[in-house]
Amino acid sequence: MHAAVVSSFDEPPRYAEFATPVPADGQVLVDMLAAGLHPRVRSGASGTHYTSDGRLPMIPGVDGVARLADGQRVYFVADDDVPGTMADKALLDPRRAVPLPEAADPAVIAAAMNPAMSSWVALRRRIAFQPGQSVLILGATGNAGQMAVQIARNLGAAHIVAAGRDPQRLDLLAGLGATTVVSLAGDPEQAASAVGEAAADVDAVIDYTWGEPAQLVIPAVLARRAERGKPLDWIQIGSMAGAEITLPSFVLRAANLRIMGSGQGSVTAAGIVAELPSLIDQLVAGTLTAAALPVPLAEVETAWTAPTEPGHRLVFTTSA
Structure with a gap:
């Protein structure tokens, strides 16, 4: 072959x-x-x-x-x-x-399933995300991040904060369902502060960056939460900005932060496959593009x- x-x-x-x-x-x-x-x-x-x-x-x-x-x-x-x-x-x-289904376009399915699956599985299998909750998508200008904006909207998120670097792609996010868009370009600490202000009280974070953005945004968000005891599920999926972070211990003690991953191993193959038919239905129907x-x-x-x-x-x- x-x-x-x-x-x-x-x-x-x-x-x-x-x-x-x-x-x-x-x-x-x-x-x-x-x-x-x-x-x-x-x-x-x-x-x-x-x-x-x-x-x-x-x-x-x-x-x-x-x-x-x-x-x-x-x-x-x-x-x-x-x-x-x-x-x-x-x-x-x-x-x-x-x-x-007969109407499925093979190229669209092949393009979309992997990036869509990351946030779809994270929000449906790793946490019990509910309509009306809010989400921060860190690294929203990548293909997976753009799909995550659509999926959060599709799952009923009331508020979607989308943060990313690429200015061209940032301009697309409001049309996909983001209610607030924040640029990660420029000074990293200023960008993290802006994200913290916009996403202070979100219920979940879909993180495609890790590295410096996550290291700075985590305390920036937690310091601004109106209720520190309110759970914040931080779902680590990608590491576009680096494989490691340094996190002060007091951050974990001072707020109800729950850090977890979503990917191969943290979700079973059977659990991932079980989510595929409903995701395919959304793509074929055009709900997700x-x-x-x-x-x-x-x-x-x-x-x-x-x-x-x-x-x-x-x-x-x-x-x-």
Whole structure:
């Protein structure tokens, strides 16, 4: 088969021949239709993701849309120990797949499911988020952050504070459902103070940044809360600004802060898969929108590093 093949963590994948994987018990070989280039995929292809085992060559891709032998199209999340989904064919565990309705666009599903899943699962599986509550999305100008704004609105959030750096994408967030938009550009402490003022009494935080923004925003928010005992669920999902923070111990004692993660391991595979059908329904209905940029898999080497417009997600497609 042909695939996007990573032979060096320092170079983009190349379109090349690769041995067709052989299904183990409980797996089926499927024809790939589309696979999204998510930040999780990029970090895996560069060997920097926390699940990377350092083995090369490898095929990137963690999910996608495929066609089964009977013609049914499905969205699926790949097992961790199989070749990735950016190939003509891939291995699929039926327990990690859900059928797609006829109206589903494979490129849109491949583009949207991974970034949408992060906040959808966080708000539905990690905490008991209720309509009328409020949320801060830290790192809202990334694709996952933009989807998180839409998902918070869809789940009934009364107040959505969206904070991010990219000025072009910040301008888009009010139209997606953000009630307050805060720039993280400029002086970090001033930006954190502005976020603290806007998000003082939110119920939950979806954090895609970690690093310095989180380190500064956490005390800025807690210091301004009208009621320190009111729970604040801080859900750590991404680390665009750094993998570590320093947090004074008194911050945890002085307020009801509950820090947790949401991702592989903190939510079971079965729990994630259980959320997929309702998320797919939202995408097919157009309640949630995603700007997919489909590109033939054969062009992976040049497309991998090419710039894309704000809000768009690259999707590699095959002719299957």
